[in-house]
Amino acid sequence: MTTIEIDHASRWFGNVVAVNDITMTIGPGVTGLLGPNGAGKSTLINMMGGFLAPSNGTVTLDGTTIWRNEKIYEHIGIVPEREAMYDFLTGREFVVANAELHGLGDQEAQEALATVAMEYAQDRKISTYSKGMRQRVKMASALVHQPTVLLLDEPFNGMDPRQRMHLMELLRRMGDEGRTVLFSSHILEEVEQLASHIEVIVAGRHAASGDFRRIRRLMTDRPHLYTIRSSDDRALAAALIADPSTAGIEVDISEGVLRIQAIDFGRFTALLPRVARAQGIRLLSVSPSDESLESVFSYLVAA
Known part of the structure; x- marks a missing residue:
């Protein structure tokens, strides 16, 4: 039962406050992090993934501080939104490289590629991939070590309807297995279809928390x-x-x-x-x- 605890966490860049005094708990199952573009979702995910230190407050994984703790990557898989990848590699080479960082090899890489249905394009260079294909090969690299926590930043961007349905089914299955899955989105319908629990942030602040019915009711009653x-x-x-x-x-x-x-x-x-x-x-x-x-x-x- 792996849990991420965010306790009064803030992050600012100079005079800009990106995340403002947020407290929430992300536990097993699928959680949707919902908010408009620029709300602070990526900053929050980067703090959960150990890419950014909180300027104030704490972010922990099962009680252990995440920032500057390389051991957390044994448990966490991350699919960032940004497109920066090694375009000169093939999809298989990219996933194998990530597998080797975990002391794994080609077999685990092949299994991860199969999980996201990318075997057919694994020997093509990433530079030839569509945005949806890039998203899936990033997903494969995040899954290669079978993490108990998966953090995804706008994972459905650029995916066609078939790819979207396949990824939703995969994330549901992982949530049902007891893994802790968090994905961000600015699209209400994506979150409604997938998440059992929703956290809403706006302008860096925690706006609401609960299941979809409660969030929808808050929105409808305004x-x-x-x-x-x-x-x-x-x-x-x-x-x-x-x-x-x-x-x-x-x-x-x-x-x-x-x-x-x-x-x-x-x-x-x-x-x-x-x-x-x-x-x-x-x-x-x-x-x-x-x-x-x-x-x-x-x-x-x-x-």
Whole structure:
């Protein structure tokens, strides 16, 4: 039961705070590290993998400090996001080189390549690989020593649907075996399909933690902003303003739109068409104004 403990960890670069006082525990199973681009996910993974020292706080593996502790690599496999690789090597040569760093050889390298379905291209130079193929050969090199902990930074980038499904199944299987698997993503659907537990970070801060249902509920229950165009904005505003599902309504005459803040998402989405029909008002367009991941996660930070 291998566990990574992050205890009030921060990391700053000069005046820039990349990770701000984060505490979390990553245990066996598949955990998704979810957040928009630039949230600090890569910095956090680099601290868990021993590539960066925390500026403050601690990051430990089963109670042992990770930073400057080469023995942790007997237990950890890492798939970084960045593309820097030895392009002049073949895929097999790259994985064998990583196997030899662990005192292993060609047999273990072949098994790892088979695990990620890369035998067919193992004798081609990495310089000829697509992004998805590069991701898979990095995965093979991380798995060559059968680690109990696997850290993956945006592993699905560049993969086609078939490759994505294959990797998801592999990670699920590893989680079911009791390994500790953490992968980062900025795509909610990837995390929903794969992770049994989710950690959300935004702007370097820990925003939420729990299973997918809890995180989805937090996101759904936040205030939603809508821009509506109708055949009679004033009459629609008057009909909606008294309902407790709305917190504020603005009639923008210059743009000919209605802006509504809904605080009860489920009630409002049922109310709007019913009120419009009862009042004989045609809804010309209804569009959310704040559906970016950044706006969703920023709400979680403030909640």
